[in-house]
Amino acid sequence: MSRRVVRIATRGSALALAQSRLVAERLVAAHPEIEIEVLSVQTRGDQQRHSPLWKLEGYGFFTTQVEATLLEGRADAAVHSFKDMPTRTDPRLTIAAIFERRYPQDAAAAVEGVHCLEELAAGARIGTSSPRRIAQIKALRPDVEVRPLRGNVQTRLEAVDSGALEAVIVARAGLERLGLAERMAFCFDPTVFLPAPAQGALAIQTRSDDAQMRRLAACLHDPPTAIAVQAERAVLAALHPGCHAPVGVYAQLVGEAIEITAFAAALEGTPCVRRHVRGPQNQAQTLAIELVEQLRNAGVEAIINPFQERQ
Structure with a gap:
């Protein structure tokens, strides 16, 4: 047969x-x-x-x-x-x-001797074309230079190897799935440097x-992954920021609870609005909408409107 x-x-x-x-x-x-x-x-x-x-x-x-x-x-x-x-x-x-999602966070490949964002020298060139990553890098390190960079993972790594850049930001999941985990100089804490909704x-x-x-x-x-990423995407859907807005959302399951954090920022890293909710996993979708309301009450619309107008 x-x-x-x-x-x-x-x-x-x-x-x-x-x-x-x-x-x-x-x-x-x-x-x-x-x-x-x-x-x-x-x-x-x-x-x-x-x-x-x-x-x-x-x-x-x-x-x-x-x-x-x-x-x-x-x-x-x-x-x-x-x-x-x-x-x-x-x-x-x-x-x-x-x-199943195992690696939601962003990671950096960098020149030798760099093990965290703080160790990059002032004026260091960091490659990424993600508005979300650009905004968070500028908020954390306004003294570095962010340069547009696209292409596949290997192309981005070559930009560091050639000396064109001091670091590139990529999704950790991509490096792991390609067998390139050894290229990670450091990983970002996803509760601090928020990933894209459903990243990984x-x-x-x-x-x-x-x-x-x-x-x-x-x-x-994988039901646990589904609960988390569907909550993240519910925030994105309700916020409707457009494809290019610097928006990050991260949900994690903690026991029987779910914690969801979201931010939106201007491309320069400021102004920035960030909020967090926690509640039962079976109320994940309701919590996502509650989080969006908190963001709106904090003025998020003024930040994302220019990006919505570009669609």
């Missing part, structure tokens, strides 16, 4: 392919009767990789073309970095599973009417 072929679509970067292999291995371990084919897709964000992210218009830079393969029937499932997915959803598609988590997307694929994907779902 022939085995069913499950086609998984993903971006063509080394990281995206590594993440898809991780998902594929878990799927085959749970369902030995299937085999996996990975379909590499070039997205608009990949095509315009020389432009800073904040100059790209619209949304779904890294997901729209991947989702099209599902809608056209060329793929059965898609693997996304959940932080790349817009909060606006297509009813024809669904998130069938949220893969993988979303497995299927067509809404494909019940069989949703059943196959159920083995990939």
Whole structure:
């Protein structure tokens, strides 16, 4: 009897392919009767990789073309970095599973001898094109120079190796999944240097009417991760800051409770609004809305409005 072929679509970067292999291995371990084919897709964000992210218009830079393969029937499932997915959803598609998140924080690769942000010299050049990272770096170290930097993880690391930059900021999860953990000079505390909503988590997307694929994907779902990242995305959805606003959200489970922290700032790092809530895990979505109300009461709209107008 022939085995069913499950086609998984993903971006063509080394990281995206590594993440898809991780998902594929878990799927085959749970369902030995299937085999996996990975379909590499070039997205608009990949095509315009020389432009800073904040100059790209619209949304779904890294997901729209991947989702099209599902809608056209060329793929059965898609693997996304959940932080790349817009909060606006297509009813024809669904998130069938949220893969376990182990590393939500940002990390830095840096020149030799640097083990924390404070050890970088005044005037040091730090590479990132993330408005969220730029704002937090400028708030913590206004004396360093932040330079736009895009490209895959290896390209960013090469900017340090070549001497073009003293440090680059990347997601720790990316380094870990690529087997490059030894390149981390230091990691940021995610409760201080807030990550993007759902950073480090993988979303497995299927067509809404494909019940069989949703059943196959159920083995990939991690409920604790889902509680945390869905709370983070609920803050993002309610705040509606636009794709380019310097906004960070981090939720962590502590016993039976959940703690959610969020911030929004101008690109220069100030003004900045930051708030925190804690409550039962089964009220995570309500707490997320409460957090957004606290941010609004503190004046967050004045900070994010200029970014919303760029959409």
